[in-house]
Amino acid sequence: MTKLSVNINKIATLRNARGHNRPDVLQVARDCERFGAQGITVHPRPDERHIRYQDVRDLKPLVTTEFNIEGNPTPDFIELVRAVRPEQVTLVPDAPDAITSNAGWDTIRHQEYLRGIVQEFKQMGCRVSIFLDPVEELVRAAATTGTDRIELYTEAYATGYHQDREAAVAPYREAAALAQQLGLGVNAGHDLDLDNLAFLHQQLPGLAEVSIGHALVCDALYLGLENTIQLYLRQLINN
Ligand SMILES: CC(=O)[C@@H](O)[C@H](O)COP(=O)(O)O
Numbered sequence: 381m382t383k384l385s386v387n388i389n390k391i392a393t394l395r396n397a398r399g400h401n402r403p404d405v406l407q408v409a410r411d412c413e414r415f416g417a418q419g420i421t422v423h424p425r426p427d428e429r430h431i432r433y434q435d436v437r438d439l440k441p442l443v444t445t446e447f448n449i450e451g452n453p454t455p456d457f458i459e460l461v462r463a464v465r466p467e468q469v470t471l472v473p474d475a476p477d478a479i480t481s482n483a484g485w486d487t488i489r490h491q492e493y494l495r496g497i498v499q500e501f502k503q504m505g506c507r508v509s510i511f512l513d514p515v516e517e518l519v520r521a522a523a524t525t526g527t528d529r530i531e532l533y534t535e536a537y538a539t540g541y542h543q544d545r546e547a548a549v550a551p552y553r554e555a556a557a558l559a560q561q562l563g564l565g566v567n568a569g570h571d572l573d574l575d576n577l578a579f580l581h582q583q584l585p586g587l588a589e590v591s592i593g594h595a596l597v598c599d600a601l602y603l604g605l606e607n608t609i610q611l612y613l614r615q616l617i618n619n
């Protein structure tokens with residue numbers, strides 16, 4: 381079964397636009413779970429323009445499904461994870477000023493660094509996932525760090541999907557199969573939506589989890605949050 385983890389960063393972005401508590405991020409997280417989400421993802425950034433560090437702390441006792449914290453492991457991020465102890469930490473190398481995550485890890489160049497960081501989070505009791513592009517050498521290097529999973533960065537898949545979905549998914553299918561052979565679990569995320577999700581899921585047997593935020597929140601404006609989550613879950617049913 382592939383789990384759907386809803387990324388609620390965009391809910392916080394909307395709230396932050398006015399400085400009050402509408403929409404209520406904590407209530408939305410509860411509602412995502414009530415409507416069927418099997419996980420909640422947050423991606424705190426140093427300037428806290430999306431989800432805030434305090435939100436992450438406040439969410440911890442409320443999230444009853446899997447709590448996934450994504451981010452660049454700066455000292456502040458590491459301390460946050462140490463305090464919150466989520467089920468999963470996803471390491472993402474985004475620059476502080478990046479609008480959104482725009483690259484995966486170079487696991488070859490940062491192999492030693494990642495090994496130490498992975499170990500540190502595992503000692504906190506968290507499952508660790510490394511965000512990367514679907515490239516054989518990157519997957520092989522990730523496997524040497526001791527990480528539990530990789531998260532395939534699906535921006536290129538999403539961009540190529542409408543032109544040639546077979547070509548777009550091929551590198552992901554190969555990377556996922558290799559990761560599984562090497563004993564790693566496989567997650568996927570970024571720009572997944574109601575058009576491209578079912579095909580990815582079909583082509584990547586054993587996909588453990590997808591984290592989806594931007595498109596899901598946009599769809600919810602038209603379709604409602606409950607209905608939208610149900611529609612995303614339906615894309616993840618095995619046929
Ligand atoms: C890691 C990743 O792929 C992201 O998509 C990101 O965490 C999304 O969050 P934002 O929407 O805040 O950029």
Ligand SMILES: NCC(=O)COP(=O)(O)O
Nearest residue numbers: 387569570571591593594
């Ligand atoms: N890890 C990806 C994620 O959490 C959400 O990405 P997106 O759906 O907002 O592009």
